[in-house]
Amino acid sequence: MKKILLALGALAAAAGLGYFGARQFSSDGTPAAAASSESSLAAAAGRASNDGGAALRTATTTGAVLTVKNGESIQAAVGKAKPGDTIQVMPGTYRETVFIDKDNIAIVGIIKDGDWPVMDGERKLNDAILYSGNGIRIENMKIIHFKGNAIMGQSGNNFVIRHNWIVDTGVYGIFPEFAKNGLIEYNVVSGIEDAAIYVGMSDNIQVSHNEVYASVAGIEIENSRHAIVENNMVYDNAGGILTFITPGLPIKTTFDVIIRDNFIVGNNHKNFGAPGSIVSGVPSGTGIIVMAADDVQIENNIIRDNKNAGIIVADHKSFANITIDPEADPSPDRVSIYRNLFANNGYDPISDVKALMALNLTRKGPDVVAVGDGKDSCIVNRSAVKTLNLGSWGACSKTTSMETVSYLLATPVPPRANGPAEQAEAGKRLYSAVCAGCHAYNARMIGPPTQILQVMYADNPQGIADYIANPVKKREDFPAMPPQSHLSPEHRLAVAKYMLEVKN
Numbered sequence: 001m002k003k004i005l006l007a008l009g010a011l012a013a014a015a016g017l018g019y020f021g022a023r024q025f026s027s028d029g030t031p032a033a034a035a036s037s038e039s040s041l042a043a044a045a046g047r048a049s050n051d052g053g054a055a056l057r058t059a060t061t062t063g064a065v066l067t068v069k070n071g072e073s074i075q076a077a078v079g080k081a082k083p084g085d086t087i088q089v090m091p092g093t094y095r096e097t098v099f100i101d102k103d104n105i106a107i108v109g110i111i112k113d114g115d116w117p118v119m120d121g122e123r124k125l126n127d128a129i130l131y132s133g134n135g136i137r138i139e140n141m142k143i144i145h146f147k148g149n150a151i152m153g154q155s156g157n158n159f160v161i162r163h164n165w166i167v168d169t170g171v172y173g174i175f176p177e178f179a180k181n182g183l184i185e186y187n188v189v190s191g192i193e194d195a196a197i198y199v200g201m202s203d204n205i206q207v208s209h210n211e212v213y214a215s216v217a218g219i220e221i222e223n224s225r226h227a228i229v230e231n232n233m234v235y236d237n238a239g240g241i242l243t244f245i246t247p248g249l250p251i252k253t254t255f256d257v258i259i260r261d262n263f264i265v266g267n268n269h270k271n272f273g274a275p276g277s278i279v280s281g282v283p284s285g286t287g288i289i290v291m292a293a294d295d296v297q298i299e300n301n302i303i304r305d306n307k308n309a310g311i312i313v314a315d316h317k318s319f320a321n322i323t324i325d326p327e328a329d330p331s332p333d334r335v336s337i338y339r340n341l342f343a344n345n346g347y348d349p350i351s352d353v354k355a356l357m358a359l360n361l362t363r364k365g366p367d368v369v370a371v372g373d374g375k376d377s378c379i380v381n382r383s384a385v386k387t388l389n390l391g392s393w394g395a396c397s398k399t400t401s402m403e404t405v406s407y408l409l410a411t412p413v414p415p416r417a418n419g420p421a422e423q424a425e426a427g428k429r430l431y432s433a434v435c436a437g438c439h440a441y442n443a444r445m446i447g448p449p450t451q452i453l454q455v456m457y458a459d460n461p462q463g464i465a466d467y468i469a470n471p472v473k474k475r476e477d478f479p480a481m482p483p484q485s486h487l488s489p490e491h492r493l494a495v496a497k498y499m500l501e502v503k504n
């Protein structure tokens with residue numbers, strides 16, 4: 001079989017999005033409709049209201065309420081807060097990075113008469129909110145103009161991130177990494193160079209009712225298991241919803257992902273991902289990409305006007321900028337495509353897809369195209385769908401994912417023990433939760449590959465520990481690395497040692 005490299009294709013003008021007129025931003029940029037009360041939330045969540053995630057969805061903090069006013073520091077309030085406290089942030093502009101290393105803290109913005117609390121990175125600061133505690137809840141914050149992340153979680157379990165409005169915050173918008181049991185809902189995220197909502201190396205995650213647009217990738221579920229992406233509006237990105245195994249990360253699998261009830265429309269934005277990064281290989285005009293992930297169910301989405309293809313199912317060999325990871329299975333297996341509405345996809349495909357069309361003697365650009373290896377995948381109602389190269393795909397024996405209401409946990413993950421075992425594991429945990437967001441083993445992500453750093457710093461973990469506390473700019477073709485001074489000296493050394501040891 002011909003090897004298809006899904007490189008970035010030529011761009012056509014973005015399709016009109018009149019369809020979304022009712023939900024478009026008004027001229028001053030205020031998003032329409034914001035739900036407010038808990039009860040209406042539960043009702044809006046509908047099917048999920050009596051599920052295992054109810055505990056997370058209705059979580060409230062029970063401690064003191066600390067109020068932060070314009071001109072004051074959110075970080076100072078975090079410093080004073082005890083687990084269980086809520087930090088109320090009043091409307092105003094906050095130019096700071098907030099790091100939360102305690103458990104059970106809620107940061108809740110107060111919106112008054114349309115005025116939001118705004119965190120503004122002024123294109124100088126890297127991150128708005130970083131958390132490593134469990135049970136963190138972040139709501140009602142407007143976050144703009146950071147260079148790295150709006151909200152990044154580093155091994156914080158049982159998190160809730162909702163009702164935030166995130167504009168142009170660099171590489172990732174909402175980015176929980178290495179977490180278990182978390183809910184991301186009712187956020188509006190745009191203008192992100194990688195993924196607007198990026199779930200990395202996590203388990204039991206729900207991403208619902210978000211609006212994501214004008215980003216390279218809308219929603220990405222990467223090296224994660226048991227995730228549901230539903231009821232989201234995903235438009236005008238280069239790629240809409242991605243579920244990947246990215247090679248070279250400490251966790252090697254992605255499976256049990258459900259993508260349903262989303263609007264995935266007109267994802268024809270120019271790909272403005274960092275050159276050489278994996279996401280820069282996402283062909284503009286693609287609704288959904290499944291790369292190497294297993295047991296993915298795609299159901300009841302409206303997938304239309306994506307000029308390259310509605311859905312691409314690919315293995316690692318077929319994708320640009322991917323280095324094979326010998327410990328990761330490169331093939332997407334058991335992908336099930338149930339009933340979806342497909343219309344007007346593939347009207348201007350990239351040249352590799354065109355070549356495949358020529359090979360298959362069709363002039364119709366695809367709703368669904370498969371490239372590379374993979375087994376036991378299926379599609380419902382195949383004759384209604386413009387398929388390309390599905391080869392061995394059969395009809396589905398099961399035709400819905402609805403029996404799985406939620407993968408969120410009925411009982412929250414227990415707090416981390418702080419004993420010797422956790423200390424010994426800290427290096428690995430922090431590497432996965434913090435460094436792997438930018439450093440893969442043998443591939444270029446945001447930072448240089450770990451393999452290269454191992455050679456540079458052989459036998460010198462203290463050198464790494466010192467560098468990351470206060471990184472100096474070294475490489476012309478890389479961005480600056482943000483300081484990791486929020487990690488204690490012991491943790492910096494532990495993570496440095498682990499970085500030198502890690503094998504792939």
Ligand code: HEC
Pocket residue numbers: 148430431434435436437438439446447448453457464467468472473474475476478479480481482484495496499
């Ligand atoms: C937000 C992305 C990001 C995160 C998170 C990150 N790094 Fe980096 N790192 C970079 C970039 C970008 C560079 C290249 C900087 C340059 O050359 O100026 C880099 C460079 C380095 C270097 C090379 C230093 C040198 O002397 O050339 C080391 C070592 C390193 N990082 C270790 C780490 C460790 C350990 C962690 C986790 C605690 C980490 N990094 C987290 C982006 C990141």
